[in-house]
Amino acid sequence: MLDIKEPGFRENVDLMFRRAVAHMDLPPGLAEKIQICNSTYTVRFGVRLRGRIETFVGYRSVHSEHMEPVKGGIRFAPEVNQNEVEALAALMTYKCALVETPFGGSKGGLCIDPRKYEEHELEQITRRFAYELAKRDLIHPAQNVPAPDMGTGEREMAWIADQYTRMNTTDINARACVTGKPLNAGGIKGRVEATGRGVQFALREFFRHPEDVAKAQLTGTLAGKRIIVQGLGNVGYHAAKFLREEDDSRVIAIIERDGALMNDEGMDPDAVRDWIAEHGGVSGFPDATFVEDGARVLEQECDILIPAALEGVINMGNANAIRAHLIIEAANGPVTAGADEILRERGVVIIPDLYANAGGVTVSYFEWVKNLSHIRFGRMQRRNEEAHAMLLVKELERLSADRELGWELSPDFKRRYLQGADELALVRSGLDDTMRTAYQSFAEVWRSRKDVQDLRTAAFVVAIEKVAASYRAKGL
Numbered sequence: 001m002l003d004i005k006e007p008g009f010r011e012n013v014d015l016m017f018r019r020a021v022a023h024m025d026l027p028p029g030l031a032e033k034i035q036i037c038n039s040t041y042t043v044r045f046g047v048r049l050r051g052r053i054e055t056f057v058g059y060r061s062v063h064s065e066h067m068e069p070v071k072g073g074i075r076f077a078p079e080v081n082q083n084e085v086e087a088l089a090a091l092m093t094y095k096c097a098l099v100e101t102p103f104g105g106s107k108g109g110l111c112i113d114p115r116k117y118e119e120h121e122l123e124q125i126t127r128r129f130a131y132e133l134a135k136r137d138l139i140h141p142a143q144n145v146p147a148p149d150m151g152t153g154e155r156e157m158a159w160i161a162d163q164y165t166r167m168n169t170t171d172i173n174a175r176a177c178v179t180g181k182p183l184n185a186g187g188i189k190g191r192v193e194a195t196g197r198g199v200q201f202a203l204r205e206f207f208r209h210p211e212d213v214a215k216a217q218l219t220g221t222l223a224g225k226r227i228i229v230q231g232l233g234n235v236g237y238h239a240a241k242f243l244r245e246e247d248d249s250r251v252i253a254i255i256e257r258d259g260a261l262m263n264d265e266g267m268d269p270d271a272v273r274d275w276i277a278e279h280g281g282v283s284g285f286p287d288a289t290f291v292e293d294g295a296r297v298l299e300q301e302c303d304i305l306i307p308a309a310l311e312g313v314i315n316m317g318n319a320n321a322i323r324a325h326l327i328i329e330a331a332n333g334p335v336t337a338g339a340d341e342i343l344r345e346r347g348v349v350i351i352p353d354l355y356a357n358a359g360g361v362t363v364s365y366f367e368w369v370k371n372l373s374h375i376r377f378g379r380m381q382r383r384n385e386e387a388h389a390m391l392l393v394k395e396l397e398r399l400s401a402d403r404e405l406g407w408e409l410s411p412d413f414k415r416r417y418l419q420g421a422d423e424l425a426l427v428r429s430g431l432d433d434t435m436r437t438a439y440q441s442f443a444e445v446w447r448s449r450k451d452v453q454d455l456r457t458a459a460f461v462v463a464i465e466k467v468a469a470s471y472r473a474k475g476l
C-alpha cells in the first residue's frame, strides 16, 4: 500500500457531502448548517478494576437535531476518536434521512479493546459510560437513542437500558432509550441480523435493475456471484450467510483481523465463524488457503466486494488495485473520498454506506416504536392477518383446481405463509420495503441526471434535500 496522506474520516464525509451539494440549489448558508456537527461531548471516567483505577475516554456526538430523538450506535474500539465519532454521527443524519426514519444523527464511542476485559468488568465500564451519558440526556428515549456498533451488541444494549431505567424509575418509556436490546429486554425480532439483512436486500434491489447492473459490468442475478467479505462480525457474517444460503452467491474470500481465507469453490460463513470463536482467528481453517496479509485480498478479482469492518480500508493506496466490479459499503466509510474518485473513474460501482447499512437503523426504528407503543408487534392484528393469509391460501388452492393445474400447495408453504403474520416476518418485510423504496429514490437521480455520475452522490443529494426540507419546515 502506498503511503499517501489522506484526510481524516470526518473530512472524507464532508468532501462527499460537498460533492453532492454542488449539484443542488440550497439557500445560502444552509449547506454549512447541515454539514457541521452540532456538538460532541467528551467524557473521562474512572473504574476500579483489578485493584487499580483505570481511566476511560468516551464520546457522544450529536450531528444534527433537525429531528429528535437523534440516533446512532455506540462503538467500543481502541482507535475510537472524536474525528471518527463525528464522521459516523454525520453519516447517521444522512442515512436516517435517506431511508426516512424520523431521527437526527448521533454516534458514540468508547476507547477500549473489549477483548481485554472479563464480562463483569465490561458491564461495570458500560454502565458507568451509560450513566455519564444519561445524566446529560445523551441517552434518552425522546432525545438520544443509541444502538450497537462495532464491539457492542445486545448484551451492552441491555446493560445500557437497565442503567437508564434505574436512573429514571418513573419513565414509562425508559426501554426506548436504546435499541438493539435482547428480546427479553424489550428488543425486537430481526434486529441482530438487520444490517446484514439490509445489505442482502440492497443487493437484491440493485440486481432487479439490469441497466444498473450493466454499469458495474455485471449481468444476471446474485446467483453464482463471487463475493469477498471483510469482517465476519455482526454485519459481515449475516450478509455473507444470507447471500450464500438464499441467493446462491459464492463467498470466495473472508478477510479477518489475523489474515484472510480464500477458496474459489466458496466457504460457509457459519463454519468460519465457529472456527473464529474456537481459535480466535481464521488461521488454520481447513479447506481454504490462508493469506497472512488480509488487506491484499481486498485486491482479488471478484464480482462483489463487501467491506464490513473498518473505515478507510479502500484508499488512495490500493484503489487502483481493486478488481471488484461492485462494492457495497456494509461498513461505514470503508472507501475514502480519494479512492471513491479513482474507482468512479475506473467504472467500479459503489453502493454507498448511507444506504447499504441502513438496515440496522431501520429495524431500530421498529424497535423504538414497539417500545413506545408498549405492545408486541402484530398482537392486535394477528387474527386478521391470519384470517387474511388463510383466505389467500384457499384462493390459491381454488385457482389451481379451477385451472386444472394439478399442483398442490405444500404443507411447508402453507405453514410458512400462515406464519407470515409474526413479528420477524413483519420486520423483514418492513425492512425490505424500506431498502427497495430508498434505492429507487436515489438510483432514479443517478439514472436521470447526467451531472450526477455515481450512486453515492445521488444518495447524498436525496438525503440532503430531505434534511433541508425539514429545516425549511422549521423556518430556518
Ligand SMILES: NC(=O)c1ccc[n+]([C@@H]2O[C@H](COP(=O)([O-])OP(=O)(O)OC[C@H]3O[C@@H](n4cnc5c(N)ncnc54)[C@H](O)[C@@H]3O)[C@@H](O)[C@H]2O)c1
Binding pocket: 148, 149, 150, 151, 152, 195, 230, 231, 232, 233, 234, 235, 236, 255, 256, 257, 294, 308, 309, 310, 311, 330, 331, 332, 333, 357, 358, 360, 361
Ligand atoms: N452493527 C450494526 O447494526 C451496524 C449498523 C450500521 C453500520 N455498521 C457498521 O458496520 C461495520 C461493522 O460493524 P459490526 O457491528 O459488524 O462490528 P463487529 O464488531 O460485530 O464486527 C467487526 C468485525 O470486523 C473484524 N475486523 C476488525 N478489524 C479488522 C481488520 N483490520 N480486518 C478485517 N477484519 C477486521 C472483527 O474481527 C469483527 O469480526 C462498522 O463500520 C459499523 O459502523 C454496523
